Amino acid sequence: MWARRRSPGFPEPTLTVRLPRLSSWNEAQEGAARRIAARTGPSRPATPPTDARARTSALASSSWSAPDRVHTDRDVASTMKTKADGRRRSGHPRRATSSPSPAAPVDGRGSMEGRGIISLRARHGTLVDHPVRGKGVRRKFMASIRKERGAWWRFDPVRLLLRAGLAVALVLAGLLTLASIDANWRFAHLEAAAPARVFSAPFVLSDRVAVVREDLFERLARLGYRKIDGHPSMPGEYSVRFRALEIFLNAFNYPTGRVEAMPVRVKIGFGRIGHIENLSSGEDLERALIEPEPLGTLSGSVREERLAVSIDDLPKHLLDAVVAVEDRRFYRHSGIDPRALARALFANVKSGEVVQGGSTITQQLAKNLYPSGERTLTRKLWETLAALSLEALHSKSEILERYLNQIYMAQRGPTSIIGVGAASGHYFGKDARYLDLPEAALVAGLIQSPGRYHPYRHPREALERRNLVLRLMRDEGFITEPQYDEAREAPLSLRPEPAADARQAPYFIDFVAQQLQDQGLRDPASRLGIRVFTTLDPLLQARADKAVDASLKQYERAYTQLRPLPGGEIQGAFVALNPSDGSILAMVGGRNYGRSQFNRITQAHRQPGSAFKPFVYLAGFQKAQDERTPLFTAATVLDDSPLEMEVSGHPWAPQNFDQEYRGPVSARQALALSLNVPTIRAAETIGLRDIVRMARRCGIESPLQPVPSIALGTFEVVPLEMVSAFTTIATLGTRAWPRAIIAVVDDSGKVMEVPTHPPQEAATPQASYLTLDLMRDVVRYGTGAAIWSYGVEGEFAGKTGTTDEGRDAWFVGFTPDFLGLAWVGFDNNRPLRLGGSALALPIWAQVARGAGIDRGRRWEMPSGIVEEEVDSTTGLRATARCPDSTPEIFIEGTEPPECDQHQGGFESWATRIMNWFRH
Known part of the structure; x- marks a missing residue:
């Protein structure tokens, strides 16, 4: 038995060799000799020595070598294989083991006689005992590799090229995979990256719509329709016939579904559409739609206009x-x-x-x-x-x-x-x-x-x-x-070149984006690729833009105090609503969006001045109706004389705008002439807290305090909430929230839910109608009478507004289906020294003149309104003895008592005759 001692850095292996019995030695000897001959050739000894000691020495000699392991016993071979495999797995070279033995001379063939060492020639080197330490086996691993493979392997250019090519192929394959993943993700999301598109409201053709032929031509031109001489044969064409238009309407995907292209004949007479016929089928139509106009996109700083089409x-x-x-x-x-x-x-x-x-x-x-x-x-x-x-x-x-x-x-x-x-x-x-x-x-x-x-x-x-x-x-x-x-x-057949700024209503589009955000519709998953249908009338918007810009330029030329200074230039704003549902028809937030994106309609906080006064009178009429007393009526006589009072411990002496006093005036006259002092006395009679409550119910949400100056509009409001409040009066009691969005459709055609506010009753029809009737006198003979000089026709009601030193100029005017507000001022509150009738009213009139207002529409007087003759000086119901009387309307139950201030006689009749000639 031989056992090798543990070499440093290696685990302790053992090797046991059982020598064959002498009786079977010849068989083992012959087998070993055959294997040696096959490995070493004929120069090796073919037969083993005869004596036992020589046979043992021969077995231990290095001349007996094999490719891997050669032993005469299967157990020895199995044990060596198991040990060698374990070393191979652990990273150590295979080694033979031996037990220490006395030194013995080495024969010429390199054998070590008398030491019992089995020396094997392994695949990568010979296994030998260390000559100095006298124990352990050292395998010459690296030397054997260099010896067997040679230097040609390390410097072979063919193999180097193959390896380099393989590396490049792997890198390109990886890059192609990454590029494929990235490109296909971008390809799949390419359409989703399209910005949200904003459209105007469609123009409705029906017999209930008032329209001017020239306005209809302009709408068609804005959409790119081409005028031809013959009958239209393709979508986007129209022709003019005697008292009729033939239009080949374009197809369009509306929120309610797709409407295919269709030729129609529209008859127009007396400013109103009279008849609509489908030229393809010959059937009569109740209405037809001219497609909405694209306004712009909601893509932030990147402005793009896209229209995805299917191949x-x-x-x-x-x-x-x-x-x-x-x-x-x-x-x-x-x-x-x-x-x-x-x-x-x-x-x-x-x-x-x-x-x-x-x-x-x-x-x-x-x-x-x-x-x-x-x-x-x-x-x-x-x-x-x-x-x-x-x-x-x-x-x-x-x-x-x-x-x-x-x-x-x-x-x-x-x-x-x-x-x-x-x-x-x-x-x-x-x-x-x-x-x-x-x-x-x-x-x-x-x-x-x-x-x-x-x-x-x-x-x-x-x-x-x-x-x-x-x-x-x-x-x-x-x-x-x-x-x-x-x-x-064929010539180049182009439409007229569109305007330079595709965002025709930039302030309005910003407001739409804000509404989408407030309503939770502009998150990253829903804002991309959507279509937003709005309430905007593009033709009215274009005229509002033009009116604001032209008027402000004219003011700067006419009034030296309005010319631009380092502190800023004069600014103007305009907004128009449909009072019945609050639909925003036009919005101009400033004179130049490129220089200032600040929207003065939705973001500015300005004092409304006298434009707030109608809500004082509305609160008074409502309170009188609720209490069924003549507390405050249109005939209530108010004292227009100097007034001094103490407010918050400080003296206050309000004055009229013209700094004149007229003595006793009726409430109707006080509002028509926008008199400050009578309005403050009316507010004291009505109750300041009742005025604040009425303003809140009408939609003014800005901070208000129940102090006497509230009657003069000294608290700041936002112009949009101001115009919204007037919907209560224009609709005879129903408040409508301003809205800009009709529908939102995602890229799959699904209509997304848009939160809406239902109309809210803020005042009774009777109190609202009474206030409305007083505001009609503002434009008949009051501070807004200049409106008729601008060619405006129809029935209007309105109110001017001016603040201290003319820092703000307002005009609010409306018809049954049109409500507009104009404001002029400086952003830094620099004084204008001009009133609303001189600065804001002309803007409103220019827009209203081209708004296509139905001149035939009138407000209907609600039930519960009665008309009485009142004495002109006392405001009481006139009797036969009163020398001067005038008709006045009252809410039923609030009529004043009969006048008892006159005795009749010759003097009374003479006064009546003089008043008759005076009127």
Whole structure:
């Protein structure tokens, strides 16, 4: 038995060798000899020694070697294999073991006689006993590797190239996988990234709508409709007949569903639509809709106009035109076209400049997936990998559709026109599905350089580019020679160039965005790709913008105190509502949105001045009706004389605007002439807390205090809540909340829920009608009488407003279906020194004149209103003895008692005669 001692750094192994019995030695000897001969050749001894000691020495000699392990006993071999495998798994080389023995001489063949050492030649080196330590076995591992494999392995160029190629392939595969994941995620979310689009309200054609022919023409022109001589044959066309219009209405996806294109005949007479007929079916229609006008987007600082279209809805000649001019081998390559690259390189080298690109449609789409604008070799490689992955995972139709919806097509002021859908409306005023061959060729030709071929600024270059596209289509076999000749001769048929600022109502759009946020509809999951249908009337909005800007410029020229100073320029604002439901029809928050985005309609806090007075009178009439007493009526006589009172420990002496006093006046006269002192005395009679409560019920939510100065509008309010409060009077008692949103539709066509406020009764119809009747006198003979000089017609009611030193100028006016508020002032509260009738009223009148107001509509007097003759000096019911009387209306139950101040006689009759001649 031999046992090897543990070498440093190795676990303690053991090896037991059982020698064969002498009786079977010959058999073992012959087997060992055969194996030795096979390993070492004929030079090795073929037969073992004869004596036992020599046989043992031979077994222990290094001349007996084997490829791995050679033993005469299976148990020994099994034990050695198990030990060696364990060392191999643990990272140690295989080693043989031996027990220490006395030194013995080494024969010529390198054997160690008398030590019982079995020396094995392993695969990577010979196993020997350490000559110095005299124990353990050391395997020459690294030396054996260098000896057996040689230096050629380390420096073989073929293997190095193979390894490098494998590494590059693995890196490219990883990059392609990452690019594929990234590009396809962006591709899937490309449509979702489209900003929310905002639309105006549709224009309703019905026999209940008052309309002026010229206004209807302007609405059609704004939408891009083209006037023709004959009968309209395509959507977006109209013609004028005797007392009728024939309009081929465009198709549109409304919140309630899609309405297909339809030709109609509209008869107009006496300022009203009389009859509507469907020209296709011949049936009469109760109403028809002219599609809403796009106002802009809710994309923050990035202004874009998009209109996603399906490739199935686009005409084939548009698709053919794009393929012919942008990527003629689109349907034959796999994302990259080497031919196109070579052709572009040759053309660019030949011309000495970049005149042609070699990018395919797929590569251009991949470029649009990464809009940072970075142009580096790394980005180009990434886009190439993205193009390959898009081609591998998506169909040609999908790629072409996304491409046509994402390409940049035009610039309108600060707004980018993106996609062929928006470009069709921008240039031709029609849906992309209705583009004819010349129009489609022009759209396709603009893709390469919308600025160079801008048809409005460079019509000659645009025409040449269009004809080039037509020639390429002919060469590719997309159109025939006759089609090419006919389309080539067609002129550029463009709509009038749209306004520079696509956001036609920027203050209004900001307000819409705020309402969406307040109502929880503008979270990241819902604001992208949605369509917001609003209440705005685009024609009225355009006239409001023009009226504010023109009036303020005129004021600056006419009044030196209004000219711009370092502290700022004069500002104006206007808002119009439908009083019945609070729909905002127009909103101008300032004179220039580019210089100031501060919305003075929704964000400013200004004193309303005398514009607040109608709510004082409304509170008085309501209180008198509730108590059924003549506490306060339109005939109540108020003292217009100097007044002094103490307010919060300080003396206060209010004055009228003109600093004159008129003695006894009726409540009707006090409101019509906007007298301050009589109104303060009326407020004291009514009750200050009742006035605050009435203002709250009407919708004024700003802080108010029950002090005498509240009657003069000294507390700040927001103009939007001020105009909302007047809906109570205009609708005879029902308050309507301002609203800007009709419906919100997501990208799947689902109508999202929009919270609304139902109308609320704030005052009785009788009290509201009485206040309304007093406000009609404001524009009949009071401070608002100048309104008629601006050509306004119909029945109106209104109220001017002016604050101390004329820091704020107001005018609020309304009809049964139109309510408007105009404000003028400086943002820094600089004095205007002019009143509302001089500054705010002209703006209101210019807007109202073009608002298409139904002149025939009147307010109906509600039940519970009675009319009585009252004495002009006492306000009591007139008798036969009263020398001067006038008719007045009262809420039933609040009539004043009979007058007892006159005795009759000759003097009374003489006074009546004189008053008759005076009137």
